[in-house]
Every structure is written in C-alpha cells, then in structure tokens.
Amino acid sequence: MTEFETIIYQKQNSIAHVTLNRPHALNAYNLRMRDELYQVLGAIRDDSEVRVAIFRGAGERAFCAGADLTEFLTAPSPIIARQARWERDVWGLFLSLTKPLIAAVHGYVLGSGIEIALCCDIRLASEEVQFGLPEPGLGIIPAAGGSQTLSRVIGGAKALEILLSGRWIKAEEAHRLKLVNRVVPRKELLAQAERLARKIAGFDPVVVSYAKQAIVRGLDLSLKQGLELEARLAHSIIPLH
Ligand code: COA
Secondary structure (H helix, E strand, O other): OEEOOOEEEEEEOOEEEEEEOOHHHOOOEOHHHHHHHHHHHHHHHHOOOOOEEEEEEOOOOEEEOOEOHHHHHHOOOHHHHHHHHHHHOHHHHHHHOOOOEEEEEOEEEEOHHHHHHHHOOEEEEEOOOEEEOOHHHHOOOOOOOHHHHHHHHHOHHHHHHHHHHOOOEEHHHHHHOOOOOEEEOHHHHHHHHHHHHHHHHOOOHHHHHHHHHHHHHHOOOOHHHHHHHHHHHHHHHOOOO
C-alpha cells in the first residue's frame, strides 16, 4: 500500500482499490489529488499484478463533488490552472489504460466526479446517487474529458441537455440513460463491484485487455476499421483463428 494524502491506494490480490479520500470536502478534486491520481493510474498501468481496478469515494456523502472550488477561486488564473491540468494529462492516461476499470459511485457525483466515473468502463451506482455537471454555472465547461465521454455514453442530445440545463440526474434516470450499468443498495455497492472485479480478474489478462481495446478503441472507428481491429486482436491471441 502506498501512502497518499488525498487517495487511498490498496492492492488486494489482483484488484487495485482506489478511494478518493477527502470526505470533509466531499472528495473534491484538488491539485494534490490530480498529482496523486496520476501516480496511481501509472501504478495500475505498470503493475502486472493488477488486473482490474475499482474507484470509489470515502465517506457516506459523495463519490466526488467536482473540482475543489477553493482552489479554483484562488488559482492565479483559470487559464494557468487548466494549463497545469493538461500538462499532467491525467485524463489521457486514464482513458489509455487497457485494464478494466470499475467505478462504484454514491452520493454526489459532480463535475470531475462524473468525468472520473466516465473514464471507467463499468459504472455501478447506489440508489441515492446524484449526477450533475455544474460547470456552465461556474463559467467554464468540462475539461476532464466529460464533453466527449458523456456524449459517447448517453448520446449528444442528452449530454447537451444535462450540461446546458444544469439539471441533476438521479439513479433511475442514470440507469435509463445507460450512464450507469447497475443501481444497487448503498450497502451492497462495494460488494457488487468487488464480485465483478474478481470475475474479471479470473480471466486471462491479455484476453481481458484485448476485449476492452476491441470495444473501446472500436467505438472511435468506422465499422470496417473496427472489424479490422477485432481481427488483429483476435489473431494475436489465437494465430490461426
Ligand atoms: N470544492 C471544495 N469544497 C467542497 C466542494 C468542492 N467542489 N463541494 C463541497 N465542498 C465542501 C463544502 O465547502 C463543505 O465544507 P465545510 O464543511 O468545511 O463547510 C463540505 O464539503 C460539505 O459540503 P456542503 O456544501 O456543506 O454540503 P451540502 O449538503 O450543503 O451541499 C453540494 C452539497 C454538493 C450540493 C454542495 O457542496 C456543492 O454544491 N458543492 C459544489 C459542487 C460544484 O460546483 N463542484 C464543482 C464542479 S466543476
């Protein structure tokens, strides 16, 4: 286990557990968390023992209530703060990981909170979850991939409506929109995420990684290119396939 200030990173067997750990601030995403998340994502990528990762939030109230507004207001300028974020490219690293990532979200999932969940492949949510994108009301737009990832998951029109109206989404609607794969009682959230992670971790990691890549990379390709990608990946697992 590595010690961080804003994140708890634990490895149990082949499952990495990443807990956003600023419960006093509803796990708001600050610069320290950005730097630590970057290290954690690198560890998930590079550690061959890790086969799957689960992301969750500490405390009972939130997965993550978005960017830390106290930092946001004290940053030298929004442009410089955002420049720093891009240089670190946490989101590029997140989306490039070929191991399956599960988000187990509860409570407030706002701004960067939704964006972290959208960088994951499978989202489980507890019944009292609330999703929202408050950015336009703060005079900004999502910059952790959300404008691209949300629309790919729920479609452009719904993503626009949610972003532009500032409307918050509860569990039932999130499930209907396919923003989350499954809604579960709060007390079962982690157990269900772990059960799923164990199931995935039991398969051959190369097969799992290729299956993820076939689907995730394929979504950005034409059907013809996607089929070529699938063929290449399938052939490299079983050469005579
Ligand atoms: N950044 C920094 N601190 C935050 C935060 C954020 N994004 N969201 C919540 N907190 C802090 C609060 O300041 C408060 O701290 P305090 O106890 O020291 O006063 C603590 O977390 C609890 O939040 P509080 O606002 O008291 O809880 P609530 O139940 O009244 O409201 C929210 C919950 C989520 C509706 C409200 O905290 C909120 O609107 N947060 C900001 C969401 C946001 O705009 N995020 C930025 C997205 S880009």
